[in-house]
Amino acid sequence: PEHLPVANQVEENNLSAVRRLENALARPIPEGGVSFDELMSDVEVDLIVKASRQCDWNQSRTAELLQMKRDKLRYRMKIYNIQSEKRRGPGRPNRNETISFGPSNGSDLDSPSPEGSVASPSHDSVAGNGEAGSSSPTQWQGGPESDAEEPSKA
Numbered sequence: 001p002e003h004l005p006v007a008n009q010v011e012e013n014n015l016s017a018v019r020r021l022e023n024a025l026a027r028p029i030p031e032g033g034v035s036f037d038e039l040m041s042d043v044e045v046d047l048i049v050k051a052s053r054q055c056d057w058n059q060s061r062t063a064e065l066l067q068m069k070r071d072k073l074r075y076r077m078k079i080y081n082i083q084s085e086k087r088r089g090p091g092r093p094n095r096n097e098t099i100s101f102g103p104s105n106g107s108d109l110d111s112p113s114p115e116g117s118v119a120s121p122s123h124d125s126v127a128g129n130g131e132a133g134s135s136s137p138t139q140w141q142g143g144p145e146s147d148a149e150e151p152s153k154a
Contacts, residue, residue: 017043017045017046020042045082048062049082051065
C-alpha cells in the first residue's frame with residue numbers, strides 16, 4: 001500500500017520462506033514450475049532458525065516448540081549446517097560457505113546476524129542422491145588404505 005513507508009514494502013524475493021510458501025499455495029503454479037525441494041528446505045531452515053532464536057538456541061525447547069523429536073531437529077540442523085553464534089563463537093569462520101540470517105525477519109539472507117547462520121544447502125544432498133557432496137549413506141567412504149571399491153558411476 002502506498003501510505004506505508006518504503007521500508008515496509010518488501011519485494012517478493014526478500015520475503016521469508018514461510019511467506020513465500022503461503023504465496024505459492026495461494027496462487028496458481030507458474031508455467032515454468034516451482035522448485036519444490038528448494039521451497040521446502042527454505043521453509044525448514046526459516047522455521048528452525050526462528051524457533052531456535054525464540055528458545056535461545058536450546059535444542060530441546062526448540063524441538064518441543066516445533067513438535068518434533070530432538071534427534072530429528074539435530075539432524076535437520078546438521079544437514080543445513082545451522083549453528084548458533086554461541087556455539088560457533090563470534091568471529092570464527094565456518095568451514096562451509098554460509099548464509100547469515102538478518103535479525104529482523106530472517107528473510108534477508110545477505111545481511112550478517114549475530115544470531116546464527118546456515119550453510120547453503122545443496123538440494124541434491126537433501127534428496128540424498130549419493131553423488132559427491134551428498135549426505136547420503138550410500139556415498140563411497142573408501143580412502144587410500146581402504147579395501148572398499150569405489151562404486152561405479154552409472
